[in-house]
Ligand code: FEO
Ligand code: CA
Ligand code: CA
């Protein structure tokens with residue numbers, strides 16, 4: 393067998409390490425035959441400008457950027473006219489850069505889909521490719537980001553968007569949001585427009601997401617710094633502002649709007665970088681920024697309920713050498729008392745992870761980030777819990793957390809035995825440790841930890857490496873070849889999206905280098921793969937169009953339709969015209985995938 397040859401040939405046989413055995417075991421040698429969790433035939437890498445799925449499956453778009461959510465909105469306009477009308481219109485359509493999403497069932501045929509609209513691609517939005525920005529363009533972009541919430545209904549040929557549903561809603565950079573939890577009202581949360589520090593406008597760079605068992609959607613604010621700049625080139629940045637990536641020139645030029653100009657509103661960025669809770673069943677509800685979960689570049693949030701009923705939220709901070717976090721609620725989830733669950737995310741304890749070990753496994757610890765503990769005291773700049781919640785990165789560094797290779801999504805398995813996290817890559821890593829074992833890590837890895845005795849409240853855990861991504865063809869003799877479950881037929885780089893389906897399959901989405909050249913040769917466009925967590929086997933399930941990232945995943949209640957986000961096809965003017973072909977502008981799109989025989993996805 394190829395895999396066995398591969399293992400034999402490799403001088404550095406990185407075997408799959410099992411938790412519950414002292415010695416490393418190779419889980420692949422024997423168990424591939426006879427297991428049937430992965431029931432589809434793997435597809436090849438692709439560089440085509442289309443979404444490809446395995447034989448026996450069909451794929452079609454559900455909604456693309458600019459598609460109306462209301463009947464009084466006009467469809468996407470290829471003329472790209474920017475004026476008051478188009479600015480108002482875009483806020484009534486599906487936003488740009490589809491990312492994390494969750495499905496909330498209404499009945500057998502209908503559901504609400506909540507979808508993040510992470511950012512914008514000015515090079516595709518404007519006729520001058522965004523080379524110059526003005527206030528109107530900024531206003532247009534502010535209405536194209538945030539969150540889109542809409543009803544979908546199963547029809548003859550798959551799901552369709554229900555225009556004008558009472559659930560339909562666009563949340564933009566202007567939508568009022570309550571600030572709650574420990575940072576509410578703190579002096580660094582106050583602005584000229586909000587003297588109490590209790591009401592923010594908008595949510596930004598909504599990357600991935602989470603879903604609570606009490607029926608709310610969690611949207612996670614990631615690279616908010618991209619939207620802020622300073623009209624004063626000599627603005628003196630604090631240590632915290634620098635750590636959060638703020639600089640004089642923003643990525644998007646939004647400092648044309650004084651709210652995003654640090655020289656005029658230095659506290660405004662302190663009101664972003666949080667997890668925001670939204671009630672999808674009430675389109676008039678006010679979203680709530682849950683500051684107790686810390687401020688950083690949030691990727692997603694994976695909610696687990698402890699045996700005792702506490703809400704445990706696992707979170708990653710996506711930047712090189714940043715950290716993995718855990719929040720444990722003080723209150724307990726009570727399925728029979730919805731009112732009681734409403735504010736569970738306001739009070740609790742925040743922790744950050746420290747990893748130790750060798751040979752791709754080891755032990756770890758959750759270190760508490762509470763005021764007065766672990767040197768989080770005045771002499772280190774912390775005068776309250778609010779200081780920790782607003783400057784979480786600085787606090788985590790003080791307590792000795794392990795700098796990771798860009799934490800992206802986190803997913804807990806069905807029994808809550810293992811929690812998996814994608815560490816997407818870290819091209820700048822100079823020194824290694826057990827959990828981040830490669831310098832110049834261009835491929836990324838998936839690490840997993842196991843709370844002791846399945847107790848998510850325990851501050852100790854054991855961990856191992858589910859995979860190191862790599863290129864076994866290009867790097868047969870180094871760690872860059874990847875672990876033994878990476879082969880020439882399934883290789884990929886930069887794992888990012890990560891989610892279990894309800895049958896225990898682990899779906900992996902990539903956001904990496906799609907050049908298909910050099911170190912990345914043989915990987916093709918970004919892709920989605922599916923892993924059997926028991927055997928470690930990985931099969932490629934989907935390939936994305938040109939220059940797109942695959943991010944965001946939801947299933948219909950019957951698991952017979954899968955929704956997948958195709959983000960930024962044709963970014964940086966790469967030659968994509970997905971999804972409409974011809975000369976059309978490429979647009980971020982959610983696709984729906986079904987098995988032609990009507991079966992369960994993946995089976
Ligand atoms: Fe928005 Fe870390 O990806
Ligand atoms: Ca991501
Ligand atoms: Ca990414």
Ligand code: CA
Pocket residue numbers: 510903941943959
């Ligand atoms: Ca992205």
